Amino acid sequence: MHPLIAPLEGSLIVSCQAYPGEPMRDPRTMAQVAAAVSAGGASAVRAQGLQDIRAVQDAVDEPVIGIWKDGAEGVFITPTLEHCLAVIDAGADILALDGTRRDRPDGRTLEQTITAVRERFDGPLMADCDSVDSALAAADLGIDLIGTTLAGYTRARPTTTGPDLDLLRRLADQLPSSSVLIAEGRVHTPAQAAACRTAGAHAVVVGTAITHPTTLTTWFHDAVTSS
Template sequence: MHPLVSALEGTLIVSCQAYPGEPMRDPRTMAQVAAAVETGGASAVRAQGLEDIRAVKAAVDIPVIGIWKDGTDGVFITPTLDHALAVLDAGADILALDGTTRPRPDGRTLAQTVEQIRTRFDGPLMADCDSLDAALAAADLGIDIIGTTLAGYTPAREKTTGPDLDLLHQLAGRLPTTSALVAEGRVHTPDQAAAARTAGAHAVVVGTAITHPTTLTTWFRTAVTDA
């Protein structure tokens, strides 16, 4: 296992993202958010978009997991080889990309994409997966981090209320020791984060519940107005 990945064991990773059109959709703001979660004890951060990756990289001392979302349907998380190489050029320490078996926009398979990436980058890769089969296939390619990021967001699995603990349990017993299992997706409370770790996650990613005040506000607003 890559030393950078080994160091993440038993830690919290925080995803620092804002959506287009939101008040916080600014690389400087995301860099400040990343610095704030580093102060709070995050072991690494996920950053989206080339400008955000550059800004966050300059603002923190912890590893930056870089992605580039392009589009809204199908494969859109670092969807092509060109996107992946651009994320690396922006300074990401760990490259995350779609790890599903769906067709990719540039016609390459995940295996072909990883093969080309490895000609330029020997650091950790993270596969954002949606199912047991996709996760195992990504691990077979030597991908260092297997994330449950897309579980419930494709037809492969039903969307659970919280993190997909069943998938975590399945993967914990089947992934090779060279790949680290990371829980990501709908981890909204400390108890859910602890449950994900107990289910076998090497590390846990939290995003919305820490870094997205618009969503947090709607949760509390709904609770108050419905009371």
């Protein structure tokens, strides 16, 4: 097991992202948010975009999980080999990429992408998966961290209210012992985060519920105005 992975066991990983056009969509702001969640106990920070990865890397001592979102449909989380290499060059400690079985924009398979990445990078890899099949396939390729990031966001599984605990339980039973199971996606409360651990997740990623004030505000706004 890579030395960056062991400290993630039983921990909280925080995703620090803002969407294009939002007031917080600035690498300096995301770096400050990352520093704040680091102070709160985050074991790692997930950062999106090359500038954000560099800024967050300078702001925290914890590992930075780097992604590059390009587009909004299909495979868009670090979708190609070019994106993967750019994320690595930006300083990510852990490279995360789409781990589904869908066609990738550059025509490479996930296996071909991982093989090429391994020629340049010996750090941990994280696959953002959407189903049991995609997760097991990613594990077979030797990907270190298997995330449920895309469960409910493709056609592979229905969208659950809160995290997909059924998927977590199934993966906890079926993944090889060498794989580290990461819960990610729609974890909106501490109770849900704890439920992910009970379901078998080694670590839990929380993003929106900690680092996205626009969404948090709409939750409270809707509750107040509809009462």
